[in-house]
Every structure is written in structure tokens, then in C-alpha cells.
Amino acid sequence: MSTMFCSQCQETAKNTGCTVVGVCGKTSDVANLQDLFIYTMKAISKVNQCLRDKGKNLEEVDFYVLNGLFMTITNANFDKPRFIEEIYKGLALRDKLIKLAVEDHTPCSFLKNDALTWTASTEAELEKKALEVGILSTPNEDIRALRQLLVLGLKGISAYAEHAWNLNYKDPEIYAFMQKGLASTLNPEQSADELLGLVMECGKFGVQTMALLDKANTTTYGNPQITQVDIGVRNRPAILISGHDLKDLDELLAQAEPEGVDVYTHSEMLPAHYYPYFKKYSNLAGNYGSAWHNQLKDFETFNGPILFTTNCLVPPRSNNTYQDRVWTTGAVGFNGFPHIPERVNGKPKDFSKIIALAKTCKAPEQIETGHIVGGFAHHQVISLADKVVEAVKSGAIKKFVVMAGCDGRMKSREYYTEFAEKLPKDTIILTAGCAKYRYNKLPLGDIGGIPRVLDAGQCNDSYSLAVIALKLKEVFGLDDVNKLPIVFNIAWYEQKAVLVLLALLSLGVKNIHLGPTLPGFVSPGILKVLVDTFGIGTISTVDEDIKMMI
Numbered sequence: 001m002s003t004m005f006c007s008q009c010q011e012t013a014k015n016t017g018c019t020v021v022g023v024c025g026k027t028s029d030v031a032n033l034q035d036l037f038i039y040t041m042k043a044i045s046k047v048n049q050c051l052r053d054k055g056k057n058l059e060e061v062d063f064y065v066l067n068g069l070f071m072t073i074t075n076a077n078f079d080k081p082r083f084i085e086e087i088y089k090g091l092a093l094r095d096k097l098i099k100l101a102v103e104d105h106t107p108c109s110f111l112k113n114d115a116l117t118w119t120a121s122t123e124a125e126l127e128k129k130a131l132e133v134g135i136l137s138t139p140n141e142d143i144r145a146l147r148q149l150l151v152l153g154l155k156g157i158s159a160y161a162e163h164a165w166n167l168n169y170k171d172p173e174i175y176a177f178m179q180k181g182l183a184s185t186l187n188p189e190q191s192a193d194e195l196l197g198l199v200m201e202c203g204k205f206g207v208q209t210m211a212l213l214d215k216a217n218t219t220t221y222g223n224p225q226i227t228q229v230d231i232g233v234r235n236r237p238a239i240l241i242s243g244h245d246l247k248d249l250d251e252l253l254a255q256a257e258p259e260g261v262d263v264y265t266h267s268e269m270l271p272a273h274y275y276p277y278f279k280k281y282s283n284l285a286g287n288y289g290s291a292w293h294n295q296l297k298d299f300e301t302f303n304g305p306i307l308f309t310t311n312c313l314v315p316p317r318s319n320n321t322y323q324d325r326v327w328t329t330g331a332v333g334f335n336g337f338p339h340i341p342e343r344v345n346g347k348p349k350d351f352s353k354i355i356a357l358a359k360t361c362k363a364p365e366q367i368e369t370g371h372i373v374g375g376f377a378h379h380q381v382i383s384l385a386d387k388v389v390e391a392v393k394s395g396a397i398k399k400f401v402v403m404a405g406c407d408g409r410m411k412s413r414e415y416y417t418e419f420a421e422k423l424p425k426d427t428i429i430l431t432a433g434c435a436k437y438r439y440n441k442l443p444l445g446d447i448g449g450i451p452r453v454l455d456a457g458q459c460n461d462s463y464s465l466a467v468i469a470l471k472l473k474e475v476f477g478l479d480d481v482n483k484l485p486i487v488f489n490i491a492w493y494e495q496k497a498v499l500v501l502l503a504l505l506s507l508g509v510k511n512i513h514l515g516p517t518l519p520g521f522v523s524p525g526i527l528k529v530l531v532d533t534f535g536i537g538t539i540s541t542v543d544e545d546i547k548m549m550i
Helices: 028-053 059-071 081-104 121-129 143-168 172-184 194-219 248-258 267-274 276-280 292-302 352-358 380-382 385-394 413-421 435-437 459-475 495-507 522-532 540-550
Strands: 227-230 236-240 262-266 285-289 306-308 326-329 372-376 399-400 428-432 454-457 488-489 513-515
Touching: 028 121, 028 172, 059 143, 081 121, 081 513, 143 172, 143 248, 143 459, 143 495, 143 522, 172 194, 194 276, 194 459, 194 495, 227 267, 227 285, 236 248, 236 267, 236 292, 236 352, 236 540, 248 262, 248 267, 248 276, 248 352, 262 267, 262 292, 267 276, 267 292, 267 372, 267 435, 285 385, 292 306, 352 428, 372 454, 372 540, 380 385, 380 459, 385 459, 413 435, 413 488, 413 540, 428 459, 435 488, 454 522, 459 495, 488 495, 488 540
Parallel strands: 236 262, 236 306, 262 285, 306 326, 399 428, 399 488, 428 454, 488 513
Antiparallel strands: 227 372
């Protein structure tokens, strides 16, 4: 499998597409098998959609599609054998569904589509088929761009919906839309108008999914509170947990505490400290390191084992010494890293082996000292609404700048640090996601006791920023969220950020600035539609953008 084409992330080669190996480290064989995996999920979705119309759909399809799409997100899973295993599972599930469809005389009984009939019995046959069904198999560039925009948005939904699922919060309406969207792309007559409608609907379901996850997290763990998070270290053996899944963190803390093993959060797991529930654990030590792309350095000095619960895993280099200390769970995978299996019959995952390894390791090496302040999700900020409104009315706060989204490796992302540093002192930064690591340790001060950086949490907590904006619109008696003193300067990297963008568009937010580059998967024709309809633009220089936005 010597060829590939992948353009789903911001760092894609030449902002066009990776064709030899992914910038993320994904090899061509894995990239192509991911394409085939998605093709398999489209077929499963199509048949399950027919069965759903008769009330005969299978819930196992819902989780298979959720988890499957999540596995294909950038930096989540690099494990070729696991993709092969999942594709074969998918083919068996597809054929089971087709049998049910025939027995019930559904419309799918009469469909003639390659996705419903192809089969393979060897790895070579899988690889050959994978080359036929990738992104470029759609010849029309506008249709291709819209299909990819839809599928990437669905990947974002999958991530957030799976976290909610793990906390037993489910919404069949969301799963039905996901499968409807996937199935639609099998239609060779699919029009641009139909696709654009589905893309906008994806944004609407993105809001619904983030609301579901917000309810799952806050009902289970409480509403985030303003919290100081230690970024130093203790002198005890420890585990570093990365990713987004709070249930994994909960179960790890509970099992590690009686063993005298500390747990530090990394990157997107930082906001776990804001939830009151987790404050009960004496072994939740603090946050270690910075954004995901610095892990090659941060993991070396941590000394203990590292657990990935979701993306963003960076394949280690040959000179890294921590490779025998990395574990994965959930949708994450990397060939050679031990994987902690899913829960069985509702019982917690078994973290005993990674805890035992931690007890043999030295304590983490201190790389910095101090604190990070966060916990400004919608419940907390709305409780301060009177103070915020008064600061706006008095002129103490002139503008809110939403700088949510992702961080990444490109040097051009230094723009966001400089932008934060140069913002006038009467501006407040609203953030969520790992983009905050570009500025959350800067001494930016406060405005009348309100910190100038308000961190709502993980990327899915961008929902909080939308809730805050809508609440401010209500408080100020405005009829349009775009009349608020809020500007959006968002950094993107992967598919969850694509979903956040679509969600904001569905809420009527316009004139969003997206950087450090516009998506390479969007064709010129579709980009013009987005610019003309929503005013989407990209970044320029810091000075020019501050002058224009502020």
C-alpha cells in the first residue's frame, strides 16, 4: 500500500494532503485501512437506517460507529492489526444487518451498492479494496469537499458522544443522524445542496451532542469551579493520564490511591481538576507538561507510565526512552503499546498492571513550578454575570476574544501567544481546548478580579463558550449574538475542532477567524460559500488582526 491521501488535519502536507506518510506519523497502510473502515461503517449505517425506520435497528451498531469513527480521528489510533480486526467485525455486522433487512422486506433488501456486497478474506484483499474507496474516489471536488466536511464533523460528534456513552448518557437521535450522514455519501447522485444541508445539520447535532456530554459530565462530577492547579511535582511514583475521558480518570484514581500512586493530568485532561468530584482524590497530584505535541519531551522526564485515553498520541522516535511506559485504552492504539480492554458488564477497567509498573518507577522530574487557574465553564461564569456585565457597562471590559480550539506543532502557532500578549488590557480571553497552552501560563493579569484568561475546559467545553455568549445576548437584550462585543479567533487542528466550528455556525455565529490555515480539504468553490454565507476568514499578522478585530 504505497499510496495514500489524507487531508483531515491542519498540518496536512502542503495544506493539500499527505500522500506518502502522515505528518501525524500515520503510515500509508493504516491511512488506507481507515478509509476502508469508514466505507464499512457507511454500509452498516445504510442498512441500520432502513431497519431503524421499522424499529428494528441494533444498538450495537450505534457504539460500533461511535467508536469506529473515533478511532480514525487524527493521532488516535495507529494500530494496523486492530483496524483489520474491526473491518472484519464490520463486515460480519453488515451481513447480519442485511439478513435482518431481507427478512423484514425493508428497502435495503433491494439495494445494489458495492459497499453492501464487497468482501475480503485476506489482508492483501483488504489492502487492494482500500485503495478503491478513499477520499479521491469522489471525482467532483466540491462534492468531495462537502462529503469530507460532513464525515469530519461526524468524527467530532463521535468523540463527544462516546464520552457521554461511557457515563451512560445516550441519545438515539444523535446516532440516527450520524448513520444518516454516513449512509448518504454512498449515493452517487448526491447533490451539493443536499450535502450542504447535512453539513449544517451536523452543526446542529454537534450542539446537541456537546450539550449531552456537558450534562453527563456535570451531573456525574459536578459543575466546574474556579480552581488553582499545581504544575509542580510530588516525591511519589505516579501515572500521567492524557486525553479527554473522565471516567477513565475516575477509575484510575480510585485504583491507584490505595496503592500510594499519584496521578497527574496531561494536556486535555487538565480541566478534570475543575470538577468538584475529583477533589476527593488525594492522589490527583496536578498537571504535568503542556500541549500534546510536546509529549516527546515531557514524557522523558515524567519517569512513570503514561496512559492515553483518547487522541492525541504522537508516535515516539527511536531515541525516546519512554516507549516501554506507554499504555492505551478506548479508541486509542499503537502497535506494541499494551492496551487496557473495555469495561465488561459495567465493571471498571482493570488498571492494576499500569499501577504495578508505576510503583517500580522514580517520581516525576520537576520541569516547572506554579499554578494554572481554570474552571470557567458556563455555570461558573453565569454565576459571575452581574460582575461581568457591570465591567462591560463601565468600560472596564471592552471586548471578549474567543480563542478556543487546538494547539499544534507549526511555528506559525506562535501567533496565538503573541496575539494574547498584545491584546489590550481591557479584553478578556475565553478559551477551551488545548489552544490555551499557547498563553495560559502568561502573566496576563485580571480586570477587577476577573482573570483575563477564562478557561472553560476541554475542546468539547467550547459548548460553554456558546452558552455564555447566548446568556450575554439575553442579559444585554440583543436580538443577534453577533452584536455582542465578542470576536472569534479560533485555532484548529483536528476533527473535533471542525465539529465545534460547524456547531458555532449552526448557532448563527459569523465572522469567525480560523487559523493558522484554512482547511486544505475545502475546495475553492465550497470555501467561497462559507466565506460569503458566514464570513469565515483566516489570520493575518498579529498587529493587523488586533487592529481589525479589537
